[in-house]
Amino acid sequence: xxxxxxxxxxxxxxxxxxxxxxxxxxLALLGYFAWNDAVLAQDKNPxxxxxxxxKLGEYQFRLNCAFCHGLGxxxxxxxxxxxxxxKRHGNSDAEMFHNIHDGIPGTAMxxxxxxxxxxxxxxxxIWQVISYLRRIQVKAPxxxxxxxEHGKQLFIGASGCSTCHMIQGKGGRLGPDLTTVGASRSVExxxxxxxxxxxxxxQGILEAMKEFPEEYESVSVVTADGTKLSGVxxxxxxxxxxxLDTREQLRxxxxxxxxxxxxxxxxxxxxxxxxxxxxxxxxxxxxxLQSAGxx
Amino acid sequence: MTSLxxxxxxxxxxxxxSGLAPIAPAQVTAERLRESAKEPQNWLMYSxxxxxxxxxxxxxxxxxxxxxxxPKWAYQTMAGGKFETTPLxxxxxxxxxxxxxxxxxxxxxxxxxIWQYQRALPPDVRPCCGRVNRGxxxxxxxxxxxxxDAHVVALDTKTGNVVWDVGTSDYNKGYSITLxxxxxxxxxxxxxxxxxxxxxGFIDAYDAATGARKWRFYTVPGPGEPGHETWEDDxxxxxxxxxxxxxxxxxxxxxxxWTTGNPSPSNRGEGRAGDNLYSNSLLAxxxxxxxxxxxxxFTKHDEHDYDATxxxxxxxxxxxxxxxxxxRNGFFxxxxxxxxxxxxxxxxxxxxWSNTKDASGVPIERKEASPTLTGVPVCPxxxxxxxxxxxxxxxxxxxxxxTAREQCDIFSTAPQPYDPGHAFxxxxxxxxxxxxxxxxxxxxxxxxxxxxxxxxxxxxxxWSGVLSTAGGLVFTGDAxxxxxxxxxxxxxxxxxxxxxxxxxxxxxxxxxxxxQYVAIAAGTTLFAFGLP
Numbered sequence: 001x002x003x004x005x006x007x008x009x010x011x012x013x014x015x016x017x018x019x020x021x022x023x024x025x026x027l028a029l030l031g032y033f034a035w036n037d038a039v040l041a042q043d044k045n046p047x048x049x050x051x052x053x054x055k056l057g058e059y060q061f062r063l064n065c066a067f068c069h070g071l072g073x074x075x076x077x078x079x080x081x082x083x084x085x086x087k088r089h090g091n092s093d094a095e096m097f098h099n100i101h102d103g104i105p106g107t108a109m110x111x112x113x114x115x116x117x118x119x120x121x122x123x124x125x126i127w128q129v130i131s132y133l134r135r136i137q138v139k140a141p142x143x144x145x146x147x148x149e150h151g152k153q154l155f156i157g158a159s160g161c162s163t164c165h166m167i168q169g170k171g172g173r174l175g176p177d178l179t180t181v182g183a184s185r186s187v188e189x190x191x192x193x194x195x196x197x198x199x200x201x202x203q204g205i206l207e208a209m210k211e212f213p214e215e216y217e218s219v220s221v222v223t224a225d226g227t228k229l230s231g232v233x234x235x236x237x238x239x240x241x242x243x244l245d246t247r248e249q250l251r252x253x254x255x256x257x258x259x260x261x262x263x264x265x266x267x268x269x270x271x272x273x274x275x276x277x278x279x280x281x282x283x284x285x286x287x288x289l290q291s292a293g294x295x
Numbered sequence: 296m297t298s299l300x301x302x303x304x305x306x307x308x309x310x311x312x313s314g315l316a317p318i319a320p321a322q323v324t325a326e327r328l329r330e331s332a333k334e335p336q337n338w339l340m341y342s343x344x345x346x347x348x349x350x351x352x353x354x355x356x357x358x359x360x361x362x363x364x365x366p367k368w369a370y371q372t373m374a375g376g377k378f379e380t381t382p383l384x385x386x387x388x389x390x391x392x393x394x395x396x397x398x399x400x401x402x403x404x405x406x407x408x409i410w411q412y413q414r415a416l417p418p419d420v421r422p423c424c425g426r427v428n429r430g431x432x433x434x435x436x437x438x439x440x441x442x443x444d445a446h447v448v449a450l451d452t453k454t455g456n457v458v459w460d461v462g463t464s465d466y467n468k469g470y471s472i473t474l475x476x477x478x479x480x481x482x483x484x485x486x487x488x489x490x491x492x493x494x495x496g497f498i499d500a501y502d503a504a505t506g507a508r509k510w511r512f513y514t515v516p517g518p519g520e521p522g523h524e525t526w527e528d529d530x531x532x533x534x535x536x537x538x539x540x541x542x543x544x545x546x547x548x549x550x551x552x553w554t555t556g557n558p559s560p561s562n563r564g565e566g567r568a569g570d571n572l573y574s575n576s577l578l579a580x581x582x583x584x585x586x587x588x589x590x591x592x593f594t595k596h597d598e599h600d601y602d603a604t605x606x607x608x609x610x611x612x613x614x615x616x617x618x619x620x621x622x623r624n625g626f627f628x629x630x631x632x633x634x635x636x637x638x639x640x641x642x643x644x645x646x647x648w649s650n651t652k653d654a655s656g657v658p659i660e661r662k663e664a665s666p667t668l669t670g671v672p673v674c675p676x677x678x679x680x681x682x683x684x685x686x687x688x689x690x691x692x693x694x695x696x697x698t699a700r701e702q703c704d705i706f707s708t709a710p711q712p713y714d715p716g717h718a719f720x721x722x723x724x725x726x727x728x729x730x731x732x733x734x735x736x737x738x739x740x741x742x743x744x745x746x747x748x749x750x751x752x753x754x755x756x757x758w759s760g761v762l763s764t765a766g767g768l769v770f771t772g773d774a775x776x777x778x779x780x781x782x783x784x785x786x787x788x789x790x791x792x793x794x795x796x797x798x799x800x801x802x803x804x805x806x807x808x809x810x811q812y813v814a815i816a817a818g819t820t821l822f823a824f825g826l827p
Contacts, residue, residue: 059709063720071670071707120421120718209377209797209818210774212733212755237775238754239791265732 042101042123043094047131057132060125064112073136078108078203080184083138086290088183093130100126108206146280151288154281161285164269167292173248174232175269176202176216182289190286194277197267205235218268219243221253221261233263323385323433325480329546336806338384340541341430341475342685343762343803346609347543349687350763351804355811357766360826361780361790367812367825368406372397377758377799378816381430381475381685383438384805389814390452391821392428392475396442400455404807406823410455420444421469421716423491427799429541429683430475432483434503439483441472447485447501459506463487468715469494475541479551479582482509486538490556490602493533493719498542498553498578500585510585514538514555514573522572530567533713535559536574540604540683544582545616545632551582552609552618552632556602562666562677563598563708563721570595575603577618579635589635594624595659598666599648599706600677608688608695610742619742621686621697623679624648626658627745641745643738644680644699648673666706676704676733678756685760685801687769692783694748695740696769700756702733737761737771739786749786760801762813770813772798778815778822794822 047053061073068079075081085091089099100121103111112121121129155161162171165178181190192199206213219241220230231245241253241261255261270276277285321327323339331339335352342349356364372378372393382391389403396414401407420426420443431438437449437458444466449458463485464470469492477484482500490496496514501507515534516522526534535558542553558567558574575594580587594601601624609632610617617638618630625646629638637656649658664673678700686697711721735756739748751771759772763783772778774797780790796818804813812823 059711062707062709063711063718122717125717207776207797209799210755211797212774215732236754237793238773238777238779238788 042097045093045097045127045130045134047127048093048134050131051135053128054131054135057125057128057130057135060121060129061132064121065129068108073133075184075186075189081186081189082133083136084186085137086183088180096130096133097123097126100129146283146285146287148284148287148291150281151284151286152292154277154285155288159272159277159281159285167289174244174246176204178289179292182286182292187286190289191282194272194282194285197269197271198265201265201267204233215265216267218264218266219261220264221251222259223253224257224259226259232268236263321386322435325434325478328434328478336384337386338382338803338805340383340432340477341381342541342543342606345544345546346688347541347606347685348608348610348690348763349606349685349761349801349803350689350765352765353804353806353811354765354767355806355809356764356768356780356804356813356826358768358782358789361766361768363827364780364790364792364813364824365827366792367823369823370399370401370406370408370821372399372819372821374819377425377427378819378821379427379429379473379800380816380821381760381801381803382814382816382821383431383433384803385433385452387807388452389805390431390433390438391816392430392440393819394428395426396428396440398428398431398438398440398450398455400438400452401821403805403812403823406821410453412450412455414440414442414444414448416442417444417466420466420471421492422471422473422488423469423718427473428475429473429800432476432478434478434481434483437503439476439478439503441474441476441485443471443473445470445472445487447472447476447483447499447506449483449503449506461501461506461508463499463508464494464497468492469717469719472539474539477541477544477551478503479544482582484542484551484553484582486540486542486553486555488537488539490535490537490539490559490561491718491720492716493535493559493713494537495532495534496536496538496555496574498538498580498585500582512578512580512585512587514576514578516572525569525572527566527568530571533559533719534567534571534574535561536571536576537602538578538604539602540606543607543609545609548633549582550579550588550632552607553578553580554603554605554607554620556604557597557600560711560713560719560721561597561600562706563711564596564665565708565710565721567596571597575601575624577603577607577620577630577635579632591628591630591635591637592657593620593622593626593628595657598660598708599624599664599673601648601675601679602682604683605681606685608686610688610690610695612742617742619688619695621681621695621699621740623675623681624658625675625680627695627697627740627742629742629745639745643697643740643745643747645674645701645703646680647703648675664706666708668707668709670705670707672703672705674703675700676702677706678702678704682758684758684799687761687763689763689769689783691765691767692739692763693742694783695742696761696763696771696783697738697740698735698753698757698759698761698771699738699750700733700735702756735774737769737781737786739769739783751781751786751788757798759798759815762802762804764804770802770804770815772800772802772815772817774798776817778802778817778824780813792822792824794818794820796820 164175201215376394514536558571735753794817800816
């Protein structure tokens with residue numbers, strides 16, 4: 001509901017009779033209209049279709065966004081592919097402006113003005129970036145060529161993905177939750193993650209003020225009593241280690257008390273080559289991941 | 296100061312060290328600042344002494360008992376963002392600043408606040424890299440603060456009331472101040488931040504009593520001044536070269552040493568052909584007049600954001616009067632401080648931007664390291680082999696300790712018109728995805744050989760500075776939130792405490808009633824540790 005309508009309704013219903021109050025109300029109403037205009041100005045890209053503005057936006061994008069979203073907005077290790085029309089947090093002008101201007105709570109996406117990444121953008125510069133993103137947006141979003149139903153069967157069945165990955169609350173815990181991965185990562189990224197999972201490890205916990213997130217590294221430890229455990233690293237520092245073992249048990253250690261430990265920049269996920277998963281099946285699987293993310 | 300005043304201050308210092316609480320705090324005089332070594336219980340300036348060594352002769356906490364260090368108090372600023380302050384402590388009172396130009400005075404024994412100050416900042420200040428502040432300077436009954444809207448403010452030490460407030464430059468054009476000022480005699484010296492906004496950098500001196508500006512040294516020379524010819528056309532007007540880290544001072548020669556940051560735009564050399572003096576330089580200035588005595592430029596015509604804004608540490612080695620700096624560009628420099636002559640430049644981390652030196656031994660950029668449209672990998676990356684976090688020099692071990700970072704970046708460039716107050720990088724840089732994860736280390740460099748004697752590997756790069764003490768310890772923090780004490784000789788960790796947030800500050804130490812404390816800022820909290 002537009003707030004101005006609500007306000008008009010209140011005025012009507014209260015049958016304003018007292019003059020000074022009415023004047024105050026008029027002033028408030030004027031203010032409200034001004035405010036509403038400002039909001040409206042943020043609803044629609046004033047530079048829509050302007051190629052020169054899009055070019056400026058490309059430079060702004062390099063300065064402020066490419067660090068996470070990659071040089072061509074195809075998605076980096078941190079940020080999603082922005083060339084796709086389906087965006088998890090909305091693709092309208094208003095939604096994109098809001099997401100860039102204010103950041104997205106609960107994600108690594110900062111507000112454009114906080115100086116956290118890049119150097120901040122004015123409203124005009126945000127519209128430049130949106131113009132750029134519109135220009136490079138894939139015109140007809142590639143329809144998933146695969147069969148999502150079959151992909152789902154592979155995910156929870158033959159391919160064993162759900163042993164370690166969850167989608168919408170179902171599955172294992174050793175790997176990252178994949179509910180939204182199809183909506184936020186490029187197809188290339190998804191293919192690489194399946195075919196060569198160790199090339200870029202998925203990101204785990206990112207602590208406030210820490211520059212880099214923990215990654216899904218593999219870990220094996222030998223405890224003081226000689227017990228051998230392996231699993232996925234959840235976090236570590238100079239002195240302690242937190243892991244999930246292969247039986248999904250949390251294990252928390254002081255490094256000094258372990259007989260030995262080793263962390264490896266290798267994914268615990270097996271490599272799915274052509275033999276393990278044909279190109280056709282991979283396409284189906286990706287179609288499933290993409291459909292799961294927008295449900 | 297009168298001889299009576301001097302006697303009183305010596306008496307008070309004696310009272311403090313003999314274990315009795317002082318009756319009333321003595322004022323910090325210019326003489327006390329110069330003779331700071333005589334009162335190790337106090338921390339009178341950003342780096343602890345004029346030499347910038349961040350070294351303390353306090354030795355109560357040592358390699359044997361550090362294992363029992365415990366928190367004594369914590370003070371919460373509740374201001375988010377990076378907490379970069381180094382507190383001052385004078386006769387039992389601690390003065391520090393926080394993010395967003397907050398400031399406070401505490402009872403340094405209990406952490407209880409005496410006064411608090413919040414700068415009313417305009418909503419559109421333009422700090423490039425966080426709403427940070429690194430601390431106060433002190434003289435007499437005033438502490439001095441540089442603000443994000445580019446003012447210098449003097450606060451009353453007893454109340455936090457504003458005594459004077461002067462503007463230095465236009466924050467709308469990207470000028471800001473984040474460093475702790477440096478007081479020399481009756482002058483408050485500051486430098487400006489804003490290398491990402493095409494500012495024209497400067498170093499200023501203000502009368503501590505009135506706030507009247509006494510001199511300004513532009514770090515980018517104007518028409519007719521020497522060095523002006525190192526800029527193409529009008530590029531000097533927006534040449535950058537900010538001075539955003541506190542300088543040091545040699546009272547014997549009455550010379551103050553300041554360092555400067557990148558030329559603007561930081562990662563695009565096109566349009567500013569030449570060496571771009573005095574960007575990325577060490578400047579030797581007369582503190583009374585601001586006149587340049589000599590300069591040394593670390594990175595000529597920089598295109599990789601290699602600000603030289605690391606504390607230039609003064610070290611005397613027998614007859615040799617030296618300046619040591621572990622520079623952001625990856626080289627450890629030893630310089631003769633009488634004339635600015637380079638004695639040695641040796642990599643202390645991975646360096647690929649330079650593979651040759653000129654006739655005087657100064658590392659020179661490799662052509663192929665110049666940023667391109669598609670990007671070129673270069674080491675160190677844009678954050679540098681180190682950054683602004685303070686190093687320390689320990690005269691007992693004769694080692695120089697620095698927080699180092701191993702990260703290469705891909706540097707790409709994009710043409711960008713200058714627009715006052717808007718980001719002006721002319722470029723972008725990205726982490727190199729194919730590289731091994733970035734890591735860091737605390738490195739102990741032996742300046743006699745420039746070789747690394749030991750290193751403590753950090754799991755990820757740290758932004759913590761380093762403190763050394765006569766107790767045979769160095770203190771530092773890490774990105775995982777640990778604050779640690781190490782054996783200065785071997786690098787072995789002897790104690791640690793989990794602060795709960797990455798450390799973006801440099802430690803300091805002080806004593807009250809004969810008890811030594813070590814303080815560090817992390818997250819939104821200032822911690823003080825001591826023995827049980």
